[in-house]
Amino acid sequence: MSHVKNVAIVGATGTVGSYIVDELLKAGKHQVTAITRHDSTAVSPDGVQVAKVDYADHNSLVAAMRGQDVLVITMSVQAPKEAQLKLIDAAADAGVPWVLPSEWGLDQTNLPLVDEAFMGPPSRAVRKHIEERGVSGWIGVVCGFWYDFSLGGSPSRYSRAGRCAAAGLADGGGSEGESGGKKGSLADFRNSFVYISSFCVSQRDMLESALRVTGTKLEDWKVSHEGSAERYAKGLQMMKEGNRVGFVQAMYTRTFFPNDDGVYKESRGLDNELLGLPVEDLDEFTRLAVTRKDDKY
Structure with missing residues (x-):
């Protein structure tokens, strides 16, 4: 068939x-x-x-x-x-x-x-x-x-x-x-x-996309810096204390470790073309993410 x-x-x-x-x-x-x-x-x-x-x-x-x-x-x-x-x-x-x-x-x-x-x-x-x-x-x-x-x-x-x-x-x-x-x-x-993947981006890439979409400048944002290992450890501690937010913080942070564990595009390759998946525009979907109020989440 x-x-x-x-x-x-x-x-x-x-x-x-x-x-x-x-x-x-x-x-x-x-x-x-x-x-x-x-x-x-x-x-x-x-x-x-x-x-x-x-x-x-x-x-x-x-x-x-x-x-x-x-x-x-x-x-x-x-x-x-x-x-x-x-x-x-x-x-x-x-x-x-x-x-x-x-x-x-x-x-x-x-x-x-x-x-x-x-x-x-x-x-x-x-x-x-x-x-x-x-x-x-x-x-x-x-x-x-x-x-x-x-x-x-x-x-x-x-x-x-x-x-x-x-x-x-x-x-x-x-x-x-x-x-x-x-x-x-x-x-x-x-x-x-x-x-599969739509985008392979860093936090900086996402911030720059948000700046373009919102028409804002970097100085309009409050930007803080924290090492991924430190942030991951804080997430684990929050979990031990029964704070569910710690699970999300640790899970996301782990993918941003500087060893590029989260970047499977380079290590495994993608099946996007094989499956006929179209190329997508980062800013288009950043715009949807920051403006959509009635969504499916």
Whole structure:
């Protein structure tokens, strides 16, 4: 088949999932099913089927997965860790060939980075579980932080993740080692990562973009300087004291360490061109980030 047809997505109306759904619907090649909790009041877009499930009932999850070619999971980092494992077990029992786990962020092959940013162990456990079930292949999407949301390091935009997923699914599933010679099919990324990026920028790059967009000068801003190691240590201390802000501070700061751990563009290369992702303009999306009031965050 030239593309996968049936795509189930968890978190279809969320910050990441909604963009993936938008791009899948635009492609016009897929039947998209939103898997939601039985008590959810979220409204899915027209053209999306809805399967309401009970996470406490394995059979309910399996029924929602039957006939699906791909399960895409987009869940909050605050979601119970067992929820994703339940979805993976249901996908395996339903014979779903592909799973895109909730893996949208840092380069998971860089163990010091992801472990010190607290993302490594839980993500590895999920991927290991998929492989141990022996039914589905997994694909992780490395896209850095969301630029729209955080103006963070080596970032991508929410919509770029959506385009990445839609482009990959449109290029076909096949089976392992059967990509028909067409680089870019799902089989080429089986049990591995796809690397995308909108921009690879420093904090200085982002500040200069903000100056251009807002028409301000550097002297209009209050600028302070703090070493990344010191700021990371402060974040860890805040976490020990029960301050959740410390988690965010430490996670972001770790990617800005001067060893360039967060710059995967140079070390791993990008799949942007392979997936047909367009070149994007930094200032355009800085403008959206600083002016948008009614958004999806």
